[in-house]
Amino acid sequence: MEFQIIWFVLWSVLWAVYFMLDGFVLGSGMLQNFVAKTDIERRVVINTLGPVWDGNEVWLLTAGGATFAAFPTTYALMFSYLYTALLLLLFALIVRGVAFEFRGKVDDPRWKAVWDRALLVSSFLPALLFGVAFGNIFEGLPMDAAGYHGSLLSLLNPYGLLTGVLFVMLFLVHGALYLSVKTTGPVKARATATASAAWIPLLVAAVAFLGYTWPATHLFDNYLAHPALLIVPLLAVAALLSIRIFLARDALLKAFTASCLTILLVVTTGVVGLFPNLIPSSLDTRFSLTAFNSSSSLYTLKIMTVVALIFVPIVIAYKIWVYRVFRAPVTNQDVLDNKQAY
């Protein structure tokens, strides 16, 4: 029982950290075409992401692996039910990864333009799809004893799409703030302006999401049963508002930190509402996949807990160190100096 709860928490943390970290990579990828005009500016944007994108994406693989190891039934059903959506996600993530690596390898404007477009689409699509997927998980999937009754089209319901829009806006603002911290000159100015401009639609999406969550899902049940939990969504709103405040004071690193917290707290708001469900059934709650009915055996959970307790802190330690090594903004000169740069 305790171990299943521990793994529900770890599962949530892995997803939340993944969205926080890949969120700014996806957001920056969506913005690269717009905040960077010249080739060198576009290279700067990609090189701010270069040292970290791969390590950030591994959080997704770890979240997937942890779902497999700790909640195999959920892993099996979630991945097979959402087959086509995950396929699109995979293709997008594959294209995004090679776009970083390939873009700078041929010195031809048309070649680079192709990869700039590819980066835009392959960054936008995962943001939207993750939002749609989580929106549908919050609502519950149409599953019962006979299996799954949904399709790719049924995922694109209003609440799913709204959550998709929320994720896109969250990542756009997050990416813009990352670039405003990590670049200099005109790119920094454009990124900062984009963050300010995109914050308002983000707020609208967030308010609409919170409002629509009430009729569309059962996420509020846990909050009604334990009102003290409402602190989580309140903090999420506070973090979201503080982005704006810090932006107004030109405290960009603080605004980015607030944006990190916003994403962590939005995900936490969702999973607190879900608990103990990992994927509720929208047809019959007896077929909901929960931390208790879809988990691995106690023995496996204990082994995996030991592994997580040893290695997750080590991973976090060296990741923080590497972020510190690369804390300085990337300049045009940095890109020109390093022949291995993207």
Added chain:
Amino acid sequence: MDVVTLCRWQFALTCAFHFIFVPLTLGLSVLVAYMETCYVLTKDEIYLRMTKFWGKLFLINFALGVVTGITMEFQFGMNWAEYSRYVGDIFGAPLAIEAAVAFFMESVFIGLWIFGWNKISRNAHAITIWLVAFATNLSGLWILLANGWMQHPVGYVIRNGRAEMVDFMAMVLNPNGLLKFAHQMVSGYTVAAFFIMGISAWHLLRNSETVFFKASFKIAALFGLASTLLVGVTGDYHAVDVAKSQPAKFAAMESVWETRDGAAMHVLIIPDSANERNSVEMVSIPKLLSIMATHSPNGEVKGLKAFPKNERPPVWPVYISFRLMVIFGLLFGLLALLAFFLSSRNKLQQYPLYLKVMVFAIPLPYLVNQLGWIVAEVGRQPWIVYGMMKTSDGVSKSVTAGQVAVSLTGFVLLYTLLGAIDIYLLMKFARKGPDGDLSSLINPAKREV
């Protein structure tokens, strides 16, 4: 085609494509780390140029390995949901551990290595590539322990309608997984050694950068000689383990139909599966098959007839892949031996024919790695977990043939495109040769750190 067949093709093709890039990564990471270490120790600029040149090719190759790896993890759930549900309790663990222990390390430090030239000290920079090499190989270990468990399931009981782990250490110490890992690791090193020797040979044939490419060739030659030798040794022990833990696979590898003690090995065989015999068996070497299977001249070798027809793997692809793998393995040993002698006596350029052979030999170890996996995976059929669960029982129930036909087509198109671009880029930069001016590569301020 039915959904099981489509899922099989999709998994096989995406796995094989992923595995074009992995073996080179395994070996080249170690070689680039060695080159950078030489640079740090000797301060000789040639080693820095080597690190840069081979490192660039390493990265172009590495990128596709990373992105196609995500597909593998997703597909267990997407296409093989029944399998994942049935064995996830034990099979999920090594995959999750691989991500947490190895993949994080690899991905974080490769970023530091690419972009950290001016940010960290020279020693620290050399350490980052060793960490990448270590993590890459460690990643292989966990993946192959997972695969080893599918080949030879251990440490579990069937409980609550699924396979549940009861002995973690049994899975970690599974000889099938460990031997497969050892064999794969040195096979990857062979790919990398022939990659470097082949590209170096191409340049030596054109007299370009001869000092640089002779030195590169020499490093790869010694590494290649050791690797090809170890491929043989590990392969031999792996075969003995397979004969014990997966006798039907071993029987298919040598197209053995009758169970015999002191069995002979036939150099030339034409299997005839329909009649459960070989239509041709020529050039027999007495007792050799028993020695291969058991390391004892009178050991028992199980024949395919000992297994029900519906529990035998397809003989032809397993037999022919195994045979070709062994023949090529011997050839690589010979070529590596020549490489070692010619390069250590500085006589490479006197033998242009040999250099040409080495250029054309570049794709062969890749091919042989694929053949090895055909032996391993086709030889495991019809089981998804040997002796425990049939592949046809592991497929997702909710996925339709139409969905998989679309995804398979998508994968083939996308992967073909990306593979072509990657090979184009590898050839472009391999031909271009090393950069001459390195003054901008090292920040003068950090030089003496």
